[in-house]
Amino acid sequence: MVSVLVALCSVVLFGFVALAVDVARVYAERSELQRTADVSALSGASAMAEAPGAALPEARRYLRDNPTQYLSEGASTVSLASCAEGACVASRAVAPDFPFLFAGVLGFESREISAQAKAVAAAGAAGGLKLLPWGVLACGTGPSPAGSCGYALATSWSGPRTLLSFGDTSGPPQEPGGPARSTGNLVAVGVRAGTDCRTTAGTPATAPGYFAALRGGRSLCYVGSGTQLKTLQPEVIADGTPAALGSRVRGCLTQASFQRAVYLADGFARVNNIDTGCLTAVVLVRPAAGGIAGEPPSRVIATGSALFYVTRIGPDNTYEGLLMRGLLTASADDDGRPCSASEFLCVAKLIE
């Protein structure tokens, strides 16, 4: 009789144990699978912004680099998908045979567990590279002497990528197509280059290469091989990793990097209304205490326009500004050319 009761109770006990332990294991595994799917999708979306063909290999690679105990790479899938936000990367991490420890007593040997994620990088990323490199130098660091900090910005559009504008610490705002101002104070400017890369003077770069602005720290890092920018020195980014000459980097704006960069460039800029993915509007506001009589009013430039200035006060109280284009999701730029969403690079973000 006792044996019968023990046997019956054991089934119930094992049921509770199975419920507690195996369900917890399932959730723990699913949590890891979700991490793997998220990382895979985000990495794929990030790669897609550089080269559409690289999206899936990169997504697969980071799926492989973030294993779980029961993840099956063969059963997992990565794919391109069309999402409302644009072309996206979908990743599904699968553990096809997750074994139960205690539930096996009750007849449940294993089951499939999966997690999926979708991420989008840039609206219209499938159309090719959408690079928005730019760079800023913190005052007193890098090649610029203290007190003459500068900034440089560059925009590339789809098609032949031309450096539109950049500036140093002095002089009026640089208009697109204006003269090169590589006077030594220029800090970072970049356009990913191939043979279609052009220098700031509008002439083709003398060698394949690129001038890239690497975000990721207080100083943006750049490398370059064109004659126009050979005087630039590599910066050291915040984590202490020097960028090797010739290494390939990619300019990409995120909310964090943009705010940081604007802060460094302007010192008193405030950035509003930035969506976590795309830059939707930028307003630079000069505080009342920082204004100087006779200067142009706060520049901006305009919510809803693809044009704005970054401004700063120079060491001799001169007004300095720089024209930027292509960062705002807007209807037209200053030339009246319609801007399309495909010309804006966004940070990779999860959408599912």
Added chain:
Amino acid sequence: MPLLLLLVFGIIEFGFIFNRYITLTHAAREGVRLLAIGESSSTATTAAEGSGGSSGASFGSTPISCSASSSGTVARTVGMRCASTYNLRLLDLLPLPNAVPLTSEAKMRKE
């Protein structure tokens, strides 16, 4: 009765362990994401270690400790590894290892 208590305590103890493990997974994922979007190693590490809060710490877990890593050309791949140790409290009378090391790691492509 001893068997019943063992099972009950085991369930509770494993619950805490799994909770801690999931917290670690999330911490690593949050940390590596910050690294991927360009935050500094110290910022990302601090954020990852803070993302777990004090969850589980009052019941035998050591604080989450994270470390950042990078690899590849121009540090293209960034990683965050988070670790914590759970010290058994309910089952520590059993001849089992008292300290259960827990780790979780995530790697992501730097944008």
